[in-house]
Amino acid sequence: MRRMNGVRAIIAGxxxxxxxxxCWNRRELNALxxxxxxxxxxxxxxxxxxxxxxxxxxxxxxxxxxxxxxVTFTQRSATIFEALRKVTTKASRRMYVAHLRLLVFNEEAAxxxxxxxxxxxxxxxxxxxxxxxxxxxxxxAQDLLELTTPTEVLPAMELYKSLKVSQQAWAPTxxxxxVEFLQKTTKTGIEPVLTGVTVTGNLKKGKSLGNVSRPKSFxxxxxxxxxxxxxxxxxxxxxxSESKAYNYITNNIRSTVGIIDCPGSDGKFNxxxxxxxxxxxxxxxxxxxxALVKTSIExxxxxxxxxxxxxxxxxxxxxxxxxxxxxxxxxxxxxxxVQRQYGADIFGFGExxxxxxxxxxxxxxxxxxxxxxxxxxxxxxxxxxxxxxKIINPFNNVKKE
Amino acid sequence: xxMNNLSRDMRETLELILSLMGHSPDLIVRDIELASGQRLIxxxxxxxxxKQAVQNNVIASLLDRAPAEEVxxxxxxxxxxxAGEVGFVDSVDELLDQLLSGCLIVLTNxxxxxxxxxxxxxEDRSITESKTQSVVRGPQDSFTETLRTNTTLVRRRVKDPRxxxxxxxxxxxxxxxxxxxxxxxxANDKLVEQISERxxxxxxxxxxxxxxIEELLRENKGKTIFPTxxxxxxxxxxxxxxxxxxxxxxxxxxxxxxxxxxxxxxxxQSAEDYYQSMLYSNAIRLLRYVSLFICMLAPSVxxxxxxxxxxxxxxxxxxxxxxxxxxxxxxxxxxxxxMEVTFEILREAGIRMPRTIGQAVSIVGTIVIGxxxxxxxxxxxxxxxxxAITAIASFVIPSYSMSVPIRFLxxxxxxxxxxxxxxxxxxxxxxxxxxxxHLQSFGIPYMSPMAPFRKGMQKDAxxxxxxxxxxxxxxxxxxx
Numbered sequence: 001m002r003r004m005n006g007v008r009a010i011i012a013g014x015x016x017x018x019x020x021x022x023c024w025n026r027r028e029l030n031a032l033x034x035x036x037x038x039x040x041x042x043x044x045x046x047x048x049x050x051x052x053x054x055x056x057x058x059x060x061x062x063x064x065x066x067x068x069x070x071v072t073f074t075q076r077s078a079t080i081f082e083a084l085r086k087v088t089t090k091a092s093r094r095m096y097v098a099h100l101r102l103l104v105f106n107e108e109a110a111x112x113x114x115x116x117x118x119x120x121x122x123x124x125x126x127x128x129x130x131x132x133x134x135x136x137x138x139x140x141a142q143d144l145l146e147l148t149t150p151t152e153v154l155p156a157m158e159l160y161k162s163l164k165v166s167q168q169a170w171a172p173t174x175x176x177x178x179v180e181f182l183q184k185t186t187k188t189g190i191e192p193v194l195t196g197v198t199v200t201g202n203l204k205k206g207k208s209l210g211n212v213s214r215p216k217s218f219x220x221x222x223x224x225x226x227x228x229x230x231x232x233x234x235x236x237x238x239x240x241s242e243s244k245a246y247n248y249i250t251n252n253i254r255s256t257v258g259i260i261d262c263p264g265s266d267g268k269f270n271x272x273x274x275x276x277x278x279x280x281x282x283x284x285x286x287x288x289x290x291a292l293v294k295t296s297i298e299x300x301x302x303x304x305x306x307x308x309x310x311x312x313x314x315x316x317x318x319x320x321x322x323x324x325x326x327x328x329x330x331x332x333x334x335x336x337x338v339q340r341q342y343g344a345d346i347f348g349f350g351e352x353x354x355x356x357x358x359x360x361x362x363x364x365x366x367x368x369x370x371x372x373x374x375x376x377x378x379x380x381x382x383x384x385x386x387x388x389x390k391i392i393n394p395f396n397n398v399k400k401e
Numbered sequence: 402x403x404m405n406n407l408s409r410d411m412r413e414t415l416e417l418i419l420s421l422m423g424h425s426p427d428l429i430v431r432d433i434e435l436a437s438g439q440r441l442i443x444x445x446x447x448x449x450x451x452k453q454a455v456q457n458n459v460i461a462s463l464l465d466r467a468p469a470e471e472v473x474x475x476x477x478x479x480x481x482x483x484a485g486e487v488g489f490v491d492s493v494d495e496l497l498d499q500l501l502s503g504c505l506i507v508l509t510n511x512x513x514x515x516x517x518x519x520x521x522x523x524e525d526r527s528i529t530e531s532k533t534q535s536v537v538r539g540p541q542d543s544f545t546e547t548l549r550t551n552t553t554l555v556r557r558r559v560k561d562p563r564x565x566x567x568x569x570x571x572x573x574x575x576x577x578x579x580x581x582x583x584x585x586x587x588a589n590d591k592l593v594e595q596i597s598e599r600x601x602x603x604x605x606x607x608x609x610x611x612x613x614i615e616e617l618l619r620e621n622k623g624k625t626i627f628p629t630x631x632x633x634x635x636x637x638x639x640x641x642x643x644x645x646x647x648x649x650x651x652x653x654x655x656x657x658x659x660x661x662x663x664x665x666x667x668x669x670q671s672a673e674d675y676y677q678s679m680l681y682s683n684a685i686r687l688l689r690y691v692s693l694f695i696c697m698l699a700p701s702v703x704x705x706x707x708x709x710x711x712x713x714x715x716x717x718x719x720x721x722x723x724x725x726x727x728x729x730x731x732x733x734x735x736x737x738x739x740m741e742v743t744f745e746i747l748r749e750a751g752i753r754m755p756r757t758i759g760q761a762v763s764i765v766g767t768i769v770i771g772x773x774x775x776x777x778x779x780x781x782x783x784x785x786x787x788x789a790i791t792a793i794a795s796f797v798i799p800s801y802s803m804s805v806p807i808r809f810l811x812x813x814x815x816x817x818x819x820x821x822x823x824x825x826x827x828x829x830x831x832x833x834x835x836x837x838x839h840l841q842s843f844g845i846p847y848m849s850p851m852a853p854f855r856k857g858m859q860k861d862a863x864x865x866x867x868x869x870x871x872x873x874x875x876x877x878x879x880x881x
Contacts (some may be wrong), residue, residue, distance in 0.1 A: 026709055026820075026822070027709075028707075028708055028726065029708075029726040030723065030729065032711065032723070034720065054720055056723040056724045056727050057724065057727050057728075059723065059724035098712030126712070128712050
């Protein structure tokens with residue numbers, strides 16, 4: 001009898017299970033708008049939030065060519081969350097932000113501090129913390145997100161992939177996701193950076209589907225250098241070679257290209273960095289911090305415009321020395337510039353001291369900005385050129401017979 | 402029965418039998434007068450005995466070789482009747498039993514006994530290929546409906562004098578022969594005793610198939626949907642089973658033989674695992690486990706991911722799934738339910754339909770209905786893929802009796818996924834695991850040798866190790 005009751009309870013439970021399929025936070029895919037990119041422009045005291053969402057019908061095989069694959073909604077509001085909810089008055093579906101790929105701020109928002117925005121993004125449960133962040137340099141985030149792009153159907157995916165690839169293959173950009181940003185912004189010994197992205201060309205035409213109807217786009221976006229932040233505020237920009245130096249020192253180089261003046265002759269030669277390892281070795285001199293930046297690089301010769309005879313080892317070594325000196329100069333100048341001009345420890349010297357000299361660190365911590373600015377440092381190079389490619393000498397050097 | 406004893410007058414006995422059998426037209430009565438003037442009555446059921454043998458070995462011998470004077474039955478038994486299996490019946494019940502089992506009955510005056518001559522000879526199916534568990538390489542014969550043929554098929558494979566067979570008659574009306582077969586010394590004696598006791602205690606009027614016995618023997622009746630008594634129509638599997646110390650239960654009139662005790666892993670093994678190279682067999686076994694999970698969980702994981710955990714999918718995949726779901730009027734759960742039920746209907750139709758059209762209809766039906774449903778925007782293409790892979794995966798499970806509970810569980814998991822997402826799946830899976838680990842088959846934990854973990858039995862559980870060390874006699878599953 002008791003068992004019968006148990007069986008009945010299970011059957012009743014299962015029946016209810018079938019009826020209850022509409023509850024909890026269950027949402028069908030076709031009730032969601034997948035937000036791929038979010039732009040936040042600060043205009044006066046208000047935020048203008050732009051959401052780029054996917055039109056799912058445009059992702060299938062039988063898509064209509066005249067419809068844009070993405071839709072953007074723009075909403076002005078005092079807070080981000082309110083803007084997100086207000087957008088539903090313009091759209092039929094709930095905004096689903098878990099697949100956000102890119103969060104862009106305009107320069108004004110970045111200069112005034114992005115803590116308010118980041119707080120919401122980090123606090124809300126729906127955001128998946130793997131999206132990149134960037135600053136629209138000399139442009140509005142809204143303009144950037146309204147651009148149509150040629151390679152990927154979805155502009156947000158193009159922006160996302162482009163940032164990822166450019167950091168890996170070219171290096172003067174910083175693909176910073178929110179977790180990395182939050183870690184750096186909350187630590188004392190290191191400051192965050194955000195990459196800059198700009199829009200060039202005819203914006204009006206760039207925002208129409210016509211932008212992708214011919215080989216050369218009317219307007220295009222471009223990642224430009226790295227923005228130096230102090231806490232959550234943008235304080236300045238690094239140029240291309242400084243940005244690259246930043247990536248060298250923070251070990252973000254997977255592969256990059258270096259242009260070097262030929263030793264002893266006109267012209268330039270190119271190397272392709274294949275391996276780069278930089279170690280910050282902190283030490284204390286006379287009670288003050290001192291850092292040694294130990295750099296070990298492996299590179300291949302990729303393009304030679306010099307008058308050299310590579311069959312001779314001495315000439316090859318000259319090229320190696322020139323490449324080494326050039327990189328040392330770039331690294332040194334970049335660190336010096338950041339020290340002098342911004343005083344923001346984006347390289348994480350402070351973290352290195354914190355790890356090695358925890359007790360001294362506590363006395364420097366409060367005023368680390370000043371200590372960093374005054375910190376002497378040296379760059380030590382261990383530079384190896386490895387391969388010279390499929391041919392030995394440059395063609396203008398080959399003796400005609 | 403009041404008149405259980407046979408009468409000394411054979412006419413009286415004959416009248417009694419005829420009236421008990423309702424003068425059945427297939428009851429053949431043959432009156433013989435021997436050279437000595439002694440009269441005999443032969444009784445048999447037409448179609449149940451080998452008529453040729455009755456003619457040559459009984460009637461001819463009685464007429465030619467009977468001694469000149471009247472002799473008692475035991476002389477006929479010992480000296481005259483030319484057959485292997487001849488014995489006495491002392492009661493009406495016994496007589497009827499033998500008569501109905503296909504024996505010839507010989508009655509004479511002056512004794513309250515009768516003779517039975519075992520000359521069964523009915524039409525039976527010849528040995529064919531196994532229809533439920535076919536192999537590419539390996540023996541192709543399978544059991545038939547005749548019990549003796551079946552025990553012989555096993556005996557021919559294991560020529561061990563220690564093979565023991567115990568006979569039972571189960572079913573008050575069908576009086577079905579049930580034979581236990583095991584190897585003395587390998588099988589657990591207690592288990593043999595236990596099964597014998599249960600078979601003797603059975604009160605049922607009919608046993609038409611092994612499932613009747615299976616249900617009667619199961620200790621966890623009504624408590625689980627998992628089969629705890631293995632059945633197969635392959636003699637090589639049964640031979641392997643008794644060599645492992647298990648007990649085979651043959652039931653007359655069915656080509657399926659039961660094997661006790663049974664573990665979960667048995668259902669995931671195929672006879673061919675032992676006939677192919679070890680590497681290949683093990684790869685295929687692992688593939689089967691993968692299929693098991695696909696069959697059980699694929700639709701529910703799809704439902705959970707697309708309705709609760711969209712954030713767990715890669716962005717591109719989410720977008721392509723979202724594109725497919727555009728314009729689908731049903732929630733993912735209903736969509737999946739619709740397709741799965743449709744598939745189950747087609748599958749059942751395919752089994753019940755005449756062989757010749759069955760398979761074609763079910764395949765064509767699935768493809769046509771799937772394609773049409775997609776074109777009509779009733780289900781998404783992704784769902785058709787999920788249902789198709791689920792269906793194919795369910796065919797990979799080697800034992801039909803295991804694929805049935807897995808197919809049931811699939812629907813349960815779909816419900817859980819629709820209500821609680823991956824959280825529900827996790828809960829369901831935990832409950833399932835607890836249930837499986839709790840199950841026993843004749844005192845052996847169902848999930849052994851994994852839970853509880855038995856190192857010595859891993860040699861042929863999920864994987865099969867090479868032969869020399871594979872199955873030393875004595876480390877039998879039954880002996881635990």
